[in-house]
Amino acid sequence: DAGVIQSPRHEVTEMGQEVTLRCKPISGHNSLFWYRQTMMRGLELLIYFNNNVPIDDSGMPEDRFSAKMPNASFSTLKIQPSEPRDSAVYFCASSLALLAGGLNEQFFGPGTRLTVL
Amino acid sequence: SQELEQSPQSLIVQEGKNLTINCTSSKTLYGLYWYKQKYGEGLIFLMMLQKGGEEKSHEKITAKLDEKKQQSSLHITASQPSHAGIYLCGADRGNQFYFGTGTSLTVIP
Numbered sequence: 001d002a003g004v005i006q007s008p009r010h011e012v013t014e015m016g017q018e019v020t021l022r023c024k025p026i027s028g029h030n031s032l033f034w035y036r037q038t039m040m041r042g043l044e045l046l047i048y049f050n051n052n053v054p055i056d057d058s059g060m061p062e063d064r065f066s067a068k069m070p071n072a073s074f075s076t077l078k079i080q081p082s083e084p085r086d087s088a089v090y091f092c093a094s095s096l097a098l099l100a101g102g103l104n105e106q107f108f109g110p111g112t113r114l115t116v117l
Numbered sequence: 118s119q120e121l122e123q124s125p126q127s128l129i130v131q132e133g134k135n136l137t138i139n140c141t142s143s144k145t146l147y148g149l150y151w152y153k154q155k156y157g158e159g160l161i162f163l164m165m166l167q168k169g170g171e172e173k174s175h176e177k178i179t180a181k182l183d184e185k186k187q188q189s190s191l192h193i194t195a196s197q198p199s200h201a202g203i204y205l206c207g208a209d210r211g212n213q214f215y216f217g218t219g220t221s222l223t224v225i226p
Contacts, residue, residue: 004159033214043160043205043216056213091159105150106207106214108159 004109006092012115018080021112024073025094033106034067034077035091043091049075050097082116089113120144121208123217130196131225138191138220140206149189150207151180154219160205163191196224 005024013019025032033048047057049069057067064083069075079086093106122141130136140149148167152160164173166182166189173180177194193200201224206217 035216042218043207045214045216048214093160105162105165107162108152110159 004092004094004107006090006109006112008112009110010113010115012117013082014117015083016081017116018078019082019086019114019116021077021079021090021092021114023075023077023092023109025075025092026107027073029094029096029107030072031095031097031106032069032075033091033093033095034075035093036088037091037111038088046077079114082114084116087114087116120215121206121217123204123206123220125220126218127221127223129223129225132197133195136193136196136222138204138222140189140191140217142187142208144187144210146186147209149182149186150209151189151191152205152207152216154203154205156202163204193222196222198224198226200224 004026007022011019031050034046035043036046037043044059046059047067048055052069052072065079067077089111091108091111093108095104095106124139128136148165150165151163153163154160164175164180166180169184169186171182179192180189182189189206191204201222203219203221205219208215
């Protein structure tokens with residue numbers, strides 16, 4: 001298995017531009033997570049999907065951020081318009097969620113390093 | 118995240134020494150994960166603990182979860198340079214997922 005795939009690995013853009021980050025989860029996994037990591041705030045959960053449905057988006061900073069999961073093998077995180085404070089490493093992770101009360105580990109992608117000038 | 122407190126924030130040890138990293142939550146957890154992150158890379162899953170009092174080991178790394186499921190420790194025996202990186206604890210409280218701020222480990226050969 002190739003693991004979780006993220007693209008691009010690095011993105012440099014100017015303030016005000018639209019940014020789209022992409023994620024392909026591990027085949028067979030039914031949960032997908034988007035995280036943001038910064039020195040100041042550490043690793044923060046932005047949103048997660050279960051069976052392609054957004055379950056909790058309370059971590060999404062504001063309306064400039066949106067995430068979609070049109071099918072089980074693809075998700076996007078879009079920032080429109082981007083701002084310098086959005087600069088961070090964005091991670092996608094997937095897992096095989098068990099029945100209610102169950103746990104399973106999350107597998108992380110390599111991340112996308114976003115720089116907004 | 119303030120939900121999970123990790124200590125220490127950073128650790129520098131001589132190769133061969135043992136060390137312990139702690140992770141504390143103010144609330145009872147459904148489960149706790151330990152991950153390792155090498156600088157500039159993604160997170161690698163180490164272990165998951167779900168039951169109070171549970172202890173798991175993998176190679177030279179042992180993780181424990183206390184009976185109240187509010188505190189976990191990660192212990193490395195006879196540390197090696199390959200153990201260097203950032204160790205993060207993550208917690209599951211139902212539909213909420215949190216990570217600690219991480220512990221940066223440096224192992225001096």
